[in-house]
Amino acid sequence: xxxxxxxxxxxxxxxxxxxxxxxxxxxxxxxxxxxxxxxxxxxxxxxxxxxxxxxxxxxxxxxxxxxxxxxxxxxxxxxxxxxxxxxxxxxxxx
Numbered sequence: 001x002x003x004x005x006x007x008x009x010x011x012x013x014x015x016x017x018x019x020x021x022x023x024x025x026x027x028x029x030x031x032x033x034x035x036x037x038x039x040x041x042x043x044x045x046x047x048x049x050x051x052x053x054x055x056x057x058x059x060x061x062x063x064x065x066x067x068x069x070x071x072x073x074x075x076x077x078x079x080x081x082x083x084x085x086x087x088x089x090x091x092x093x094x
Contacts, residue, residue, distance in 0.1 A: 004092035006077055008032060008085075012051025013039055018093060019047050021075040021085060027065035030075065030083060031056070048088045 007018040009032070017036025021044055024031065032044040038059035046053040056063035062070045080086055 004094055005074065006080060006089040006092050007035075008044055008048045008088040008090060009051050011037060011039070011047075012053075013037055013055070018091075021080055021088075022072045023075060023079075024062040024065060024067075025071040025073065026062060026067040029062060029064035030085070031062070031064065033059060033072070044085065044088055048090070 005020060007020050009019040011017040011019055011034040014034060014037035017034035019032045019034050022031055022033050023029070030044065032041040032047050033039070039055035040057045040059060040063055041047040041053060042056035042063045060069045080089065
């Protein structure tokens with residue numbers, strides 16, 4: 001991916017990262033991951049609504065499936081729209 005990518009929150013934990021939407025390749029769950037501290041939120045709307053919301057885990061483990069080290073894909077704008085999550089997006093950055 002290139003260009004500006006959507007994000008749903010500024011991380012209230014590390015105060016440096018942007019929280020973006022990702023999909024687990026093992027279970028197809030959509031989660032939110034901070035691009036700096038790598039905390040993961042199982043419910044993307046939780047971190048969107050409260051930047052200090054308790055995280056569900058940390059990269060690379062998926063909090064939604066029993067698999068350990070999984071592969072993640074960042075959701076594109078089109079995928080975010082398909083999953084009806086566009087209302088969570090608050091900005092874009094590189």
